[in-house]
Amino acid sequence: MARLKGFEKLTSVDDALGIFLDALKPKRLQLESISIEDAVDRVAGENIAAPTDLPRFDRSAVDGYAIRADDTFEVTQLKPHTFKLTREKIVRKGYAREIWTGNTVPEGATAVVMIEHTRKLKNGIEIIMPVTPGENVSRKGEDIRRGEIDLEAGTRINAYHVGLLAALGIPEVDVVRKPQVAIISTGNELVELGKAPSPSQIINSNRFVLSGLCQELGAEPEYLGIVKDEEKDIRAKIVEGLTKADIVITTGGTSVGVADLVPLVVSKLDKHGIVVHGVAMRPGMPTALGILKRKPVFVLSGNPAAAVFGFEVFVRPTILRLLGVQSEPRTWVEARLTRRVAGALGRRVYLRVKVVELKGELLAEPVLAKGSGLLSSLTKANGYVIISEDREGLEKDEKVAVHLFSPIAKEG
């Protein structure tokens, strides 16, 4: 009797991802041009070079007077200097010209003295402190030089990038189109939210979780519904997903019972379709990774936490590659583990933890979860710790890296 029928050999997480991506060779998706107003959180498709210097001219950084700095070199509180006001285009020796923040510094002037540092006289102004050349002047090209790359391909665009594009007069930007993700839920036990479940039924929650995770990454989920554990129904949905989307995700039907139908269906659609089946991870062991028509097919467990970590480990990096994002690891913080936890030799364990800040120190409290089915283990946690394959467990007070999926709360 095989102890793990179908899973005699589990593939390590690193090997599974490596083998899968090598086989898939994901290509960045096409670009689309959008208004910069809609660009936050999208991914830049091309390097954008500044079409102009910024500032475009030497500009005053303050409200005040444009002067020649060398006029002020010997000025002190005891030896103030008086300037006559001018409105001419050129500022000559002994003259000052009123200037507002952002105004182009007039020819001849080499500095701007702040209005607060002057005293208005009847026919001019008085200055009591010297200014250095360039003082209060924003030099042409100081922010960014014409031709300099102001937005690199593969950058996740934030509010600041949009501001810089606007300042440079760029109203539209080419971004990578959103990957379309078809989500299929399998399982005779599932019922849609809104219908009253019978005692043997479970409301389908995975589709909401996976949709949310897709959106968070800038992908566009499309839910294709629940299918029964029937080969032909599953096949029809996967084929539909492949025509509609860039990525297909299924949940359920991955364990090695008689209901192990999804990997079977993928294999029947293409005998090389299943690239990996069974990963040395917990939760998420029964995950299968497939490729059909050059598109990734992620066959995730029906257990909520197992589906989430299958997504985290395999779907997330694939979506990022389709988006052309170079590197976007989850933010991690170092925290002190509040108690001992067991690992699983030979498997990579994803331990859900709640990180709190207590008196300036970060503490990681393991969220105990029996099995991989518990949704509350995810809502109570704000991140996870990886227990590597060669560790029997982690010690109390051990410093661990916590990968965050939501903010850290302050306590105490």
Add this chain to the structure above:
Amino acid sequence: MARLKGFEKLTSVDDALGIFLDALKPKRLQLESISIEDAVDRVAGENIAAPTDLPRFDRSAVDGYAIRADDTFEVTQLKPHTFKLTREKIVRKGYAREIWTGNTVPEGATAVVMIEHTRKLKNGIEIIMPVTPGENVSRKGEDIRRGEIDLEAGTRINAYHVGLLAALGIPEVDVVRKPQVAIISTGNELVELGKAPSPSQIINSNRFVLSGLCQELGAEPEYLGIVKDEEKDIRAKIVEGLTKADIVITTGGTSVGVADLVPLVVSKLDKHGIVVHGVAMRPGMPTALGILKRKPVFVLSGNPAAAVFGFEVFVRPTILRLLGVQSEPRTWVEARLTRRVAGALGRRVYLRVKVVELKGELLAEPVLAKGSGLLSSLTKANGYVIISEDREGLEKDEKVAVHLFSPIAKEG
């Protein structure tokens, strides 16, 4: 001559925020009911108690056979045990009933043996390992108990929360409505994106940056346009903003030159309207905080970086309070500063840095920015370090807390 006309006394950052929030007494906004499908990133308005146990019944966590655990206590590889199959509602001694993941565990059965751990015989199954009571069973209420709070008021809802709500059969959730933020740009030098700027004009970029920052927090920005540095124009826009929005933000016109119009306008609308003017921070010194008709009016600098940190320090916590979010500090990481940087005694300095991960260590590279006008200082950085008022600067190799606004890139 006053060196800082109007700013003789700068208020410390902590005092400014404290005084302002004490005067404003921000109240959480009204709730609105939305579908859980749209709830990701919204803020829960009320505690939600689970209307049912989850799981609602004892369920099988695997595909296999429901049995009485005590039937297996003496089973070993050498002494396998054979079970007859039953389809009856009650599993009696010596019997096993086929069960799939998620199915309710039938009466009498106390455990489920995984199908992989059994061998099918002609008239039953053979088991070669004992199981413990409760093995492979998800107990009723194990995930969440009826009446337990599954979503706390003030929680930023994520994909996992939505999944849990769905599993509990909750299709709609009360969330705090999005704070409306009116954004007004002031300055004679400003021109809208799309129009060709003359040499003395600057394209208005602040409104894009502020809109993006509002959206990131779950507020809804409305841009009211550019106004000239004219008292009556500014007044009209602020009044419009107060009728339309929960928060008004202006940029520009805050320095103490003749263009110091916005604080003046606020003061004329209500002589107690300006609560703070001039903050001991860099950038952002000329920030003013006002209250009109019990609504916050943030008078931010026109300099991009100064506007951003005025937003970070004052607008962000105010929006979070209107949303009823208890605690949502930016994620911070500890990093090693790559070089010495100057602070400014008596002022809190917000130093923009780029954090990179190099061989497992986090390094914070200061992004040098002359003045507070540089947008590129924000796009090159992924976070900031606070240099406190009592520090002349930070040393090379000093460990610093970096508050992140975008992910950390891996290098080397």
